[in-house]
Amino acid sequence: MRWPLALLEPGHCRGLKPDGDGLVNLALTINGATVTRIEPLPQIAKPHLPLALPAAVEPHCHLDKAFTWSRAPNPSGTIAGALDANLQEHQSRSATAVAERINGALQKAWHHGYRALRSHLDLGWVGSDATLAAVTHMWDIWRDRLQLQAIAMAPLELWSGASGVNLARCMARLGGGLGGALDHHSTQGSPWPQQLAQLLRLAADHGCMVDLHMDETCDPRSRCLEGLLDLLEQEPLPVAITISHGCSLAQHTPEHLRRTAERLAALHVSLVSLPTTNLWLQDRSSRRTPRLRGLAPIHELQDAGVMVAIGGDNVADPWFPGGNFDPVELWRFAIPVTHLHPWEQRGLTPFTSAPAQVLGLSWDGVLRNGCPADLILTAASSWQAVLATPQRLRVLRDGLWLT
Ligand SMILES: [Zn+2]
Numbered sequence: 093m094r095w096p097l098a099l100l101e102p103g104h105c106r107g108l109k110p111d112g113d114g115l116v117n118l119a120l121t122i123n124g125a126t127v128t129r130i131e132p133l134p135q136i137a138k139p140h141l142p143l144a145l146p147a148a149v150e151p152h153c154h155l156d157k158a159f160t161w162s163r164a165p166n167p168s169g170t171i172a173g174a175l176d177a178n179l180q181e182h183q184s185r186s187a188t189a190v191a192e193r194i195n196g197a198l199q200k201a202w203h204h205g206y207r208a209l210r211s212h213l214d215l216g217w218v219g220s221d222a223t224l225a226a227v228t229h230m231w232d233i234w235r236d237r238l239q240l241q242a243i244a245m246a247p248l249e250l251w252s253g254a255s256g257v258n259l260a261r262c263m264a265r266l267g268g269g270l271g272g273a274l275d276h277h278s279t280q281g282s283p284w285p286q287q288l289a290q291l292l293r294l295a296a297d298h299g300c301m302v303d304l305h306m307d308e309t310c311d312p313r314s315r316c317l318e319g320l321l322d323l324l325e326q327e328p329l330p331v332a333i334t335i336s337h338g339c340s341l342a343q344h345t346p347e348h349l350r351r352t353a354e355r356l357a358a359l360h361v362s363l364v365s366l367p368t369t370n371l372w373l374q375d376r377s378s379r380r381t382p383r384l385r386g387l388a389p390i391h392e393l394q395d396a397g398v399m400v401a402i403g404g405d406n407v408a409d410p411w412f413p414g415g416n417f418d419p420v421e422l423w424r425f426a427i428p429v430t431h432l433h434p435w436e437q438r439g440l441t442p443f444t445s446a447p448a449q450v451l452g453l454s455w456d457g458v459l460r461n462g463c464p465a466d467l468i469l470t471a472a473s474s475w476q477a478v479l480a481t482p483q484r485l486r487v488l489r490d491g492l493w494l495t
Pocket residue numbers: 152153154212305336405406
């Protein structure tokens with residue numbers, strides 16, 4: 093197989109010369125579910141070996157609303173339209189329907205080579221009990237195949253009341269975390285800094301990670317992230333913190349952005365960027381071509397030492413009609429949009445090691461003796477060929493071929 097040298101443990105790299113794509117030819121010996129031997133192959137002898145990658149990690153999706161576009165469509169493509177359709181869909185939620193959605197999504201994710209997924213879930217809204225029952229059931233069913241993390245995406249004020257405490261207990265039992273959405277518009281007139289402080293206290297008390305939809309807007313006035321950083325600087329949290337989106341950061345001045353990025357890095361807050369949904373929703377107005385990509389400033393954040401992962405976010409729901417839980421399709425979409433070159437380490441990390449670290453997984457996706465035999469093989473031999481054509485994937489899990 094062909095493998096990115098940047099995802100090979102340095103001890104195996106001696107004498108290996110990567111090609112222009114940063115790839116080297118390797119042969120693996122697999123014993124049971126583990127890689128036990130890694131040998132270099134000559135570059136010239138086998139030019140058409142398949143490009144392989146570590147099994148994928150999804151750092152941010154929404155399993156409970158996946159594939160609801162047909163019953164909750166949003167033909168305007170606006171954020172307001174998506175929210176309306178989403179809230180409408182809550183009214184008719186049943187545990188069976190949500191479980192079927194989650195199961196269908198996980199089947200696709202499994203066959204496309206995911207090994208772990210973090211999903212935000214609409215909890216604390218109408219239909220919350222059905223969602224929680226479905227998630228608890230599905231987590232049990234998939235436990236042996238996929239590592240799953242649940243984040244309760246609740247109204248921010250919920251975390252300040254008794255139902256918030258109950259929900260935090262549920263999330264702790266699931267090994268999950270607390271979340272919500274904050275931006276300049278949704279927080280107008282609300283005591284959101286106090287509510288956010290309460291969320292952080294609850295997370296610390298229950299040992300729950302935190303992952304917030306933060307500043308998902310191109311409006312430069314949206315600076316809720318800085319409110320979070322103020323709170324964390326006053327009282328550091330003993331649990332992992334992730335922010336998702338951070339779109340408005342890209343609209344701040346370079347100096348302002350540099351300062352925010354340094355604060356994020358110092359507090360070890362990671363960021364998940366979500367190109368598909370951002371491109372679909374941001375800078376949208378009727379009969380006007382979008383000018384902005386709506387993405388967080390990924391490269392500047394990386395330069396400041398912030399861990400940045402790329403996620404798939406919404407799949408065929410009112411917030412984005414596309415997607416299919418296919419990690420290589422997400423790369424194919426995200427590479428031209430983000431300019432994250434896969435032949436460079438900084439381009440590979442957001443799709444491989446960074447999501448693994450966001451989820452706190454034991455394997456970072458780097459190939460070494462003793463690592464899991466969990467791989468995705470593409471049909472291509474170069475990154476150019478991956479970008480050129482949709483890929484038929486072969487997936488190896490625990491040393492056995494799935495497809
Ligand atoms: Zn999301």
